[in-house]
Amino acid sequence: MGSLLIDNVTKSFGETDILKGINIDIQDGEFLILVGPSGCGKSTLMNIIAGLEDATSGTLELAGKDVTLASPKDRDIAMVFQSYALYPTMNVARNISFGLEMRKVPKEERDRIVNEVAKLLQIDHLLDRKPSQLSGGQRQRVAMGRALARSPRVFLFDEPLSNLDAKLRVEMRTEIKKLHKRLGTTIVYVTHDQIEAMTLADRIAVMKDGIVQQLGTPDEIYNNPANMFVAGFMGSPPMNFIEVDIKEGQAVVESAGETHHLKLPCAEAIAAKGLDRVVLGIRPEMITEPKPAPEDQDWLHSMKLDFDVVEPMGADTMAIGQWNGIDVHSRLSPKAGMTAGAGTEVQVNTAKAVAFDIQTGERIC
C-alpha cells in the first residue's frame, strides 16, 4: 500500500539537467536511502516525490496509482525537513495536529492522535510549548510527530539529523530505525552521511550528477560497489585506490622498497579485457596486523609497510603508509600496538579486493 515507483524521472532547470532519468522501485515498507554529495539531485528527487516540484518528464506511481501530476496534499506523503520547519506561532500540539485540521479530522479524533503520537515520541510534556522553547532534539521529535500524526503512505526524511550534535544524532538514528520497525511504513530518506545510510537502509541509492550510480543493499554497496565513485563514497576512511600493473593476473605493488605480487579474485575478468594496468580497490580493514583468517587462507599476503602516520581511534587504529607512492589506509587492532615507523609487518587480505577500469572508473570485477 506504500510502494513507490519512480520511472525515468528527469528534471531540468533551463539548460541544467539536475536529474537525468531516475528509475527506482521502492517496495511497500521499505527503508530506502538516497545518498550522495551535495548537488547530486537527491533533494530535488525528494521534492518531486513530495510534489513540491514537478518532474520535467517521467512518471511517479504511489501504490500503483499515477501521481505524477497530483498536488502534494493528495499524495498522502509526509515529510520531515532538515530545518524541521515547525510552525513558529503554533504550539507543539497544534503543530502536530495541523495536517489533520486541514484534512477536517474532528477535534476529538485529533486530540486522541496528538496524544498517541506525543507518547510514542516522548514529547507529551511539551505539547503546550512553542517551537522556540524547544531544544534541537525536541524540535526533531515534534517534526517527526507531525509526520506521524497523519499516518501517511510514505515518509520522506530530508537530512533530518544533520542539525543535531553527534551524540543526539546517534540516538535519533536508532529511534528512527525502531520507529520504522514498529510502523512498517515506507520511508525515503535523504542523507549525505554514509554511516546513516549503512545503518538505516534496506536499500541504498547512491547518486551523483543526477544519476543513480548504484542501487542495492548496504552490503552490496559496500562490498560490491559498481564503480570508483560508490566505492569511494561509502566507508570511512574510504576504500584505497592504487593504480597497479597486472602481471600474470597478479597486482604488482611496491611497498617499503620491496615488490609484491598480490593475487586477485578477479584475475580472469582482467585478463579477458586484456588490461595490464587497473585501479586496485581495497578496504582499509583488509590491511591489518598479522592475524589468522582461516576462510581467506589463499588470499593472505604478508609484507612490510612504512607507516607515516598512526591515528588511534579507540576501537581501531588507523595507520597510513604508501603503496606505489600512493597513501593507503589500514585499519589495525589497537592491541597490535603499532607505532609510526618503517618496515612494519602487515597482512593484506585480497579476498574482497576489487579492480576498476582506469579510464572509466567502472568496476571490472
Added chain:
Amino acid sequence: MVANRSFNLGRLFIYGCLLAFALFYLAPLYVMLTTSFKDIEEIRSGNLLALPQDPTLYAWIKAWSSACTGSECQGLAPFFMNSVKIVVPAVILSTVIGALNGYVLSKWRFRGSDLMFGMLLFGCFIPFQVILLPMARLLAELGLANTVTGLVLVHVIYGVAFTTLFFRNFYVSVPTELVKAAQLDGASFFQIFRHIFLPVSLPIFTVTIIWQFTQIWNDFLFGVVYSGPGTQPITVALNNLVNTSMGGKEYNVDMAAAVIAALPTLLVYIFAGKYFVRGLTAGAVKG
C-alpha cells in the same frame, strides 16, 4: 579623574545639543498650541512666545464647527470625516493587497515574478505630479472624478508599490520550508497565508498601516486635484480655511485648525511609534 571629567563634559555637550535641537523642533508646535488658546486681542498685543493669559477654546470650537473654508462656513468637521472616509478604506485595501502581493512574490515565485516586483518598485519612484493628468482622465472615464471612491482608488494604486515592498521583504525572511510543510499538511494557498503568515505579520502590518495612514492623511496634492466640493480631505480644507479671510486674520483659528488636521498622525506616532521602529528592524534579527 581627568577621564571622568572629560566624559562628563562630553555627555553634557551631547545632551546640550539634543536639548537645543528638541527645542528648535518643538518651538513651532509650542507657538501653534499657545496661539490657538489665545484670543485675537492677546495675539495682536502680546508676545508670540508668551503663554496665554486667559486660555479660551473659542478658536478650537470655531475651527472645528464654524470657520469658513471658501464660501461654506461649517468648520473642519465635515472635511475631517471626508479624510476618515478616504483614509480608512485606502489603508485597509492597500495593506491587504500589499500583504498578498508580498506573499506571492516571496513564496510563490512564477516566471517573471522578479520582473514584476521590479516594476512595482518602480512605482515607488514615480513622482505624484507625473501621473496627475493621466489619472484625472482615467477617473473621469471611470465616472469617479470628484468622488471619495476615486480618491481611495488613487491612494490604493499609489500605496500598493510601497506596501508590496514592505511585505515582500518581510516575508522573504520566513523560511520557505514552512510553505512546503504546510502544503504537505494539506493547506491551500489562502490557508497557508492565514495560519502561517498572518500570525507572524503583526510587526509588518503595524509598519505598513502607520506608513499608509500618514501618507494618505497628509496628502494634499491628490486631494486638491481629484476631490469635488463635498469630498475634499482635511488638508485641502485647512488650506482653504487659512486662505479665506473675512475681515482680519484669525491666527488662533488657523493654528487650532492646523493642529486638528495634524492630530491623527501625531496620535498614531505617539501610540504606535515604538512598534513602528520595532517592525522596521524585525526582519533583520528574526530568531
